[in-house]
Amino acid sequence: MDADALHALALSRPADALRIAREVLAGTPSDAEAAAAHHAAGLVHRDFGDIGEAVAELKAAYRSIRKTTDRDRESEILATLGVALVMGGQTERGLAALDAVVPGTTGVLAGRLLIRRAWVLGALLGRYAEALADAEGAVEALADTGDLVWEARAFHTRAMVLLAMGVVDRADEDFVRSEELFLKSGQEVEYADARQARGAAALARGDLPTALQILDEAQQLVEELGVLEPDLYANKCLMLLAAGLTHEALVEINTAVERNEQQRGSDARHAELLMCAGLAAHAAGAYELAERRSLDALKLFRRQQRPWWAARTELALLQTRFTRGRRTAALLQACRRVSAELDALDVDLAAEAHLLTGRIALARSDSAEAVRHLSVAARARKRGLRARGAGWLAQALLYQDNGRPRGMLAACRQGLSLIEIYIRTLGATELRALATAQGAELAAIGLRFAVEKGSARQVLDWSERWRATVLAIPPVRPQSDNGLVADLAALRDLTQRMEDGHDRRPGRSHLHRERERLEAAVRQRVLLTPGQIDGRRERLRVAEVLEELGERTLVELVDLEDQLYAVVASRGHVRLRAIGPTSAATHSLSHALFALRRENARRGKHELMLDTIGARLESALLGDTLQHLGDEPVVVVPTGRLHAVPWSLLPSLRTRPTSVVPSAAAWVRAMRAEPPPVDRVVLIGGPHLAAGREEVRRLAELYPDAVVLADGSATADAVLEAIDGASLVHVAAHGTFRADSPLFSAIELDDGPLTVYDFERLKRAPHRMVLSSCSSALGGPSGADELVGLVSALVALGSAGVVASVVPVSDPATVPLMLRLHEQLRAGDGLAEALARTHDSDDATSQSFIALGA
Incomplete structure (x- = not known):
């Protein structure tokens, strides 16, 4: 040769x-x-x-x-x-x-x-x-x-x-x-x-x-x-970080670093991998590891006389130290030097460096230094996407330091609009939710100003500005992909075989490995879904919300720096109330959910005092905001961390129709949603549910024209075809919430689990849906304050309302509750009104359900 x-x-x-x-x-x-x-x-x-x-x-x-x-x-x-x-x-x-x-x-x-x-x-x-x-x-x-x-x-x-x-x-x-x-x-x-x-x-x-x-x-x-x-692995790490997939980025790049070390590869390439590993560790919150990786990379780059790489790595190192709370003069001096180096090497990275230098200077009360560097960073807001994001944040901080609130708020809005344009380029729900984290700081600046000013209307406006952002953008269905359909079907079949074989030991068999492979394949196919740029997001004004409320009361919770606030809107008036530490509310919620789970399972020798637990939860969540109101229906907008509140457990809401929504704008859209032209009811009964067959049989007597899928006919294909565009769907089936991967949360059907990925293939979600068992109301927090899960997927796809539980419930106790609920629905009640009429103050099952949407 x-x-x-x-x-x-x-x-x-x-x-x-x-x-x-x-x-x-x-x-x-x-x-x-x-x-x-x-x-x-x-x-x-x-x-x-x-x-x-x-x-x-x-x-x-x-x-x-x-x-x-x-x-x-x-x-x-x-x-x-x-x-x-x-x-x-x-x-x-x-x-x-x-x-x-x-x-x-x-x-x-x-x-x-x-x-x-x-x-x-x-x-x-x-x-x-x-x-x-x-x-x-x-x-x-x-x-x-x-x-x-x-x-x-x-x-x-x-x-x-x-x-x-x-x-x-x-x-x-x-x-x-x-x-x-x-x-x-x-x-x-x-x-x-x-x-x-x-x-x-x-x-x-x-x-x-x-x-x-x-x-x-x-x-x-x-x-x-x-x-x-x-x-390839360095670029993949950077792409995954851009997508917000920090865990995946960290795993991929650490694997590449280890392989390169084992193969005694190029020092130059090793330094680059270490730098990316530092970025991934920082994004994942592993700051000690991030600092160690960045330091190792920086030493190599300096020894190799690679100034651009060294400056980029040192910037990452300084950002990690700033995030860890360091505000020293030495840190400011180092940032000043790196900013100057990057001015000559990379103008986009220089914008980030000047932004960091300005923020450190602000933290050290050095206003002149802060203005100098923030002004340089702000000029980048007309360049590339990454530099523009840093530029608008710098501009907002600059206006804030100069005491110019109108300019500050305008800069925040411009920056958020820019990020929203980027979110629209993404088709996958998971990526959209993760991308909202990029706007969290801009939204917090506007929200903090409104709270400090004490303007309830402005707090509501800024709370809505970056809340449930993904739901406000038209969803993008996964591309017509036979491979995706085949992988979902294979995953269903495999899971069904594993359940039938009662082999649930993680990592113990080739079946578990195959399930992991199929889940990864499904997720990867969906992540590649392109977005659709279809115009600007329609903004909802506070006046429109107040008009739509009518006789109802809106309670929107706001979490700002671990302080919980409530915006209460009723009869044309908007009030702001300081509640208390958010950590106290989350602690009370954890206690309440534990109590409901125990009571539903009928465990424990002593009956828990649900009334007392509910009163404590109400105090931690709402303070005295509802004590001076009448008995009108309530629309509650919780934060992402408080999405699973059993609202009927609260004494003030026990008999009051309560709608739970991810944002006030989402509630208005649900109220204005047109029902399907044909009134079609679908009743679904899944396997292995003690009272499921009886529940579906008795509901079929209430709805003699309903489509009934049960006793082996509730397969994924049949269910998806039946519920697409239905007016009302009732599902009596076990379900699972996957905290590790919320989009694999599922409802158990006769041929296996129907996941959120399956629901996202619907052309039109059911107008209203009742999920009578499992913790189907749960979602996984993601991005700024988004939720990813079954209910959020249904809302994004156009469902006006869903009834679901926040904890596992007793199957036998659910049957009479569901019958009462549907009797009220047939009488003309909405979901919230119907659910309120079924509540029993002594029944943990009824208090475990919430009505989401309209």
Whole structure:
């Protein structure tokens, strides 16, 4: 095999190339053959193994080639050695080697050498202007030469530099061209690298679903080839962090760090992985680990003389220290220095650095320093998406420090609108919910101002501004994907077999591993759902809420820095009440839910005093806000942490119709929702429910025209078809809430669980729905103050109202309760009114249900 073919093989099928190189060296090769074999082995070790061994192999290649008369090959090997030296931390020696071979060369050789130096200058050292000049020269030198592999590398290198400089569209064009050429020439690893780089370009455009999809394809390619591509895992970590998937990012990047350490890989790549691991640990709240990872990466980058990477890593380190509560003069001085360094290296990162410096200065009461740095950061609000977010936050803080509340609030609104545009680019509910965390601080600034001012209307307005944001955006159904449907069906079948076999031991069998694989596949397919940009979110004015309320009372809870407030709106008046510590309310709620669970299960020798427990919970949640009101219906808007309150347990709400909603705007939308044109009732009875068959049978007597699915006919396909667009659906079936993955919360049917992912495939959710068993009202907190779960999915899809329980309930006790509820519904009551008429002050079962929506 000739030198060029072996070189190409080293970057397409490294294991095969290393084997062939070893076979060549084991014989009696000529000097040229030995040089080619050592060169190939050095390439494999440099990119996929031990950088020390790579340098040793490349030095051996250089010694062999110097014994020949092939000066072009000698230049190439010396250039490859130069790259390896820089990657190993010997930056000056490596650059000297590259600078020694580039001058005086022309044609294909010049292109090959320029690519190597451009890659070092751009990817490793962040010297983008110099890197772009070399990359442009390489593209020009290699165009139309017929050397497809090196022409592809030239386009790829130029694309990499352009992307780093923010020229995304031109970069993507070059990535596409490099992909085509790598594919045509059979360079599989480099093709995968080009694919993952296109994913980075998609992320830079703000198209996260496309970025994730491309990266998944690239990862599958390299895993099939059995190689470790650090760039891919670093980019995947950054994409997962952009998506808010912090746990997944931390797991992925820590795995890559460990694999790179085990394989004694490139020091340069190891430093990059460590930096990403620090970012992931910070996002996951593991601040000690984040600081340790960032410090290790920073030491490597400084030793490798890579200023851009060092500045970026030090910024991450300083952000972690600030988050941990440090406000020292030394921290301020370090941030000031890093901001200056990034001004010359990366203007977008510089905006984040100046924002951090300004915040530290504010915390230290150094107003002049704060204004100087926040002003620089604020100017970035007209640039890229990431810089614009930092810019609007800086502008808000600047106005706040200057005592200009109108400007501060306007900046907060602009920043939130920007984030909302980004949220609309996402199709997956999970990603949308997570993305709201980006606006939490801006929303808190506006809310804090309103509370300090004591303006109840402004508190309500700012509370609504960033509450239940995901529900205010039209949902995006998962793409019509036979693979998704097949995976959901396989997951149902597998779960059913596991339940029938009574094997619930986690991680003990291949069935559990297969379930984990299927769940991961389902989740991944849905995460790739693209968003739909369909105009601005319609804002609901406080006056509209008051008009819609009529004789009702709205109680909206607000959690600000662990202090609970209640906004009470009734008969055109809006009042603000300070309640007490949020932690006290969550503690009382935990006690109440424990009591209800115990009473429903009929456990314990002594009967708990539910009246007393309910009174304590009311005091912690509402204070005296309801004592001066009449008996009119109440609409309650809890916070995410308090979403599972059993409101009928509270003495003031026991007999009062109470609607629970994620936001006042969501309640107004539910009130205005048009019922289906055809009045269709669906009754569903799942398996293994003690009184389920009796419950469905007796309800069928109330609704003689209802569609009944029970006794084996309640399968997923049949249920989804029946409930799509139904006016009223009653489900008597066991259910599960998955705190670890709320979208896999499910209702148990005859052929297995029907998950939230299944419900999201509905064209139109049922207008009203009653879930008579299981903790179906529970959701998983996510993002700023969002909930992800079965009920929130139904509301997002258009359900006007749902009755569900906040704790597991007694099956036999549920039957008479449900019959009374449906009798009231048939008499014309709404869900909240019907549920209020069924409440029994001595019955834990009736007090476990809440009415959500209208």
